[in-house]
Amino acid sequence: MLAVQGVSRSFGGVYAVRDVTLDVADGEVCAVIGPNGAGKSTLFNLITGHLAAERGAISFLGRRVDRLAPHRRARLGMSIVFQAARVFRGMTVRENVMVGLHGSTSAGFVAAALRLPRHRRDEREIAARADAALERVGLADWADRPADRLPIGQQRALQLARALCARPRLLLLDEPASGLRGQERERLAELVEELRADGLTILLVEHDVAFVTRLADRIVVLDLGRVIADGPPAEVRNDPLVLAAYLGQSA
Numbered sequence: 538m539l540a541v542q543g544v545s546r547s548f549g550g551v552y553a554v555r556d557v558t559l560d561v562a563d564g565e566v567c568a569v570i571g572p573n574g575a576g577k578s579t580l581f582n583l584i585t586g587h588l589a590a591e592r593g594a595i596s597f598l599g600r601r602v603d604r605l606a607p608h609r610r611a612r613l614g615m616s617i618v619f620q621a622a623r624v625f626r627g628m629t630v631r632e633n634v635m636v637g638l639h640g641s642t643s644a645g646f647v648a649a650a651l652r653l654p655r656h657r658r659d660e661r662e663i664a665a666r667a668d669a670a671l672e673r674v675g676l677a678d679w680a681d682r683p684a685d686r687l688p689i690g691q692q693r694a695l696q697l698a699r700a701l702c703a704r705p706r707l708l709l710l711d712e713p714a715s716g717l718r719g720q721e722r723e724r725l726a727e728l729v730e731e732l733r734a735d736g737l738t739i740l741l742v743e744h745d746v747a748f749v750t751r752l753a754d755r756i757v758v759l760d761l762g763r764v765i766a767d768g769p770p771a772e773v774r775n776d777p778l779v780l781a782a783y784l785g786q787s788a
């Protein structure tokens with residue numbers, strides 16, 4: 538589904554991502570991990586299109602996307618949940634999910650601005666899509682409540698619902714577990730597992746090794762911008778290069 542081939546990006550002459558190759562297969566949960574400064578965020582942004590690669594190629598569903606703007610990649614079926622994305626205050630949970638969907642319906646912006654009947658039909662369609670997504674992430678009972686009252690774990694679920702509304706083929710999660718503890722992390726892990734069971738392909742970038750070990754089919758480890766390991770969790774966890782990279786950091 539996603540093929541990253543020999544991609545590099547530097548800042549001020551120093552490589553943040555260097556000659557990185559990775560593949561994500563249809564239906565797989567793939568995690569990219571690595572110590573601080575390993576290049577995870579840079580790689581994530583290269584895949585979403587928020588940063589341009591200096592070298593290499595990125596293909597999605599068999600099509601080169603590395604020259605496409607983020608919104609064009611999104612239209613092809615990539616959906617992103619950014620790290621620590623916030624909710625819109627003064628809006629309900631449902632309205633938070635509906636934001637951003639208005640441009641995606643057939644009638645579009647002009648019909649919305651003029652409040653044409655087509656627009657009202659769209660509003661109903663959008664609300665129905667938002668409700669289905671909220672149901673999927675277990676927030677149906679919260680739909681009419683103010684979004685900023687949600688505990689942080691459920692705010693994360695809200696971001697997921699928003700991403701799901703676009704009906705993505707590939708879900709990209711940037712450090713989804715950051716700031717979550719105990720039961721909240723557990724619930725998020727279960728949710729990711731459920732989405733995988735639904736057939737969604739997921740690429741996540743995560744600092745927390747324990748969180749991804751349980752979830753991922755495959756783990757790609759970055760260190761100093763390069764891939765140092767790529768394989769199933771059990772194999773990667775015992776890889777001497779990986780242990781050295783993480784130990785080196787704590788030392």
Ligand SMILES: Nc1ncnc2c1ncn2[C@@H]1O[C@H](COP(=O)(O)OP(=O)(O)OP(=O)(O)O)[C@@H](O)[C@H]1O
Pocket residue numbers: 548549552553571572573574575576577578579580744
């Ligand atoms: N916009 C930028 N300008 C200059 N240097 C950058 C920029 N973005 C990243 N870097 C550098 O690139 C390297 C990789 O950073 P990156 O944020 O991708 O790592 P990371 O693995 O996501 O780290 P963390 O776990 O701390 O978020 C670091 O040395 C960082 O300082």
